[in-house]
Amino acid sequence: MSSAADTVARLSAATSGLPAPLAVVDLDVFDANARDLLKRADGVPVRVASKSVRVRSLVARAVGHGFAGVMAYSLREALWLVSEGVRDVLVGYPTVDRAALASLAADATAREEITLMVDDVVHLGLIADAAGPAPDGAAGPIRVCLDVDCSLRVGAGALTAHLGVRRSPLREPGDVAALATVAQARGLAVRGLMFYEAQVAGLPDTSPAVRLVKRLSMREVNERRVRILAAVRAAVGQEVELVNAGGTGSIEVSGGAPGVTEVTAGSGLYTPGLFDGYRSFQARPASFFGLDVVREPAPGWVTAFAGGYAASGKAGAARLPRLFTPGYALSGPEGAGEVQTPLRVARGPAPDGRLRTGDRVWLRHAKAGEMMERFDRVHLVRGDTIVETVPTYRGERKNFG
16 A cells, blocks of 8 residues: 555645645545455445445445445435436435425335335334325335444443434334334335444444443344344244444444344445544545645644535544645644644654645545535546546535535
8 A cells, every 4th residue: 555645646646737625536545445345244235325425426336346235314315316327225314304205205216216214103104194105106115124223231220321322212122123013004114124333333443442342232232133133023024125234344243243134334435534443444545635735824834725624523633634644733723724724744753845835735534425515526536647527416416414
């Protein structure tokens, strides 16, 4: 793998004639990451998470590598993707968008290709009311997937600690089976179940305590998944087709777990900053954004234009962009700014070359797809050459939240 300095030189050469800020994806690394994700899954189908890509041509590129289907983050996004030829789209989050549900119900192809996520009878009622009687040519009932809480709970009563994200209220086999029964009664097809172990897939291996939480989480959810699948099978009278689990950080352990039929990954295609601390795979950054140095306010300091692209989640230094240009660091007091980002020479060995006004500096976003919401287009690079420039979701005038 080339050094950061080599990559910086290649990206700067490739984009030397273009104004910044700008976004690039290194196709050689993107392709290598796609192959690595599939290899880590060891034959288990991998669904690409569109929210972590947000570039339609790169979602298609992942599918071309062998990814099986797409996990969308919005029903309107799913409808758009299907209209553009994408097939087998699982919407990863519930929706209460009545207009989008009505569009799904009226579109035979969308009904066949889209599966909705639910975890509450309210969701089922909205879907069933929007669907009404299946129109002529419709591909059967609307399909749903039940989202199951996979957090780790340690302790008892008021002293219970919740380790994981706050997602679904569904947790115990009886609750999941009961919702599956209601779904069938409302004329919906229960296609599958989702088990997203966020505290395993989304946390880097930063300490022995984190690694212990991951081991305990997988042990607990694996045992509970078996019981849930048995309860749902009894409730609906058949095996569920789809059992989704995991993410980039947990492909191996999730894919090999009992009952799992597929895993989801997306961030690992770009490998943003928050994925640097994992032991289970090699972090190979594929997506970057470039800024131009516009002034030198003091010795050892330069200021770049724009750059304040902080990631979602709990505010803190971990959510800020990572400097990829060697030898420089963000300013502690200012961080990454809305219209200017000051950079200082980092402690340690001096950089090979000091940045000057007019130079280009390269950074990585802390998360994956969120970076693409800042740009209308992304330049796809091989070596030191741009081979194609493609629109992001934003560049296609699509905004799904």
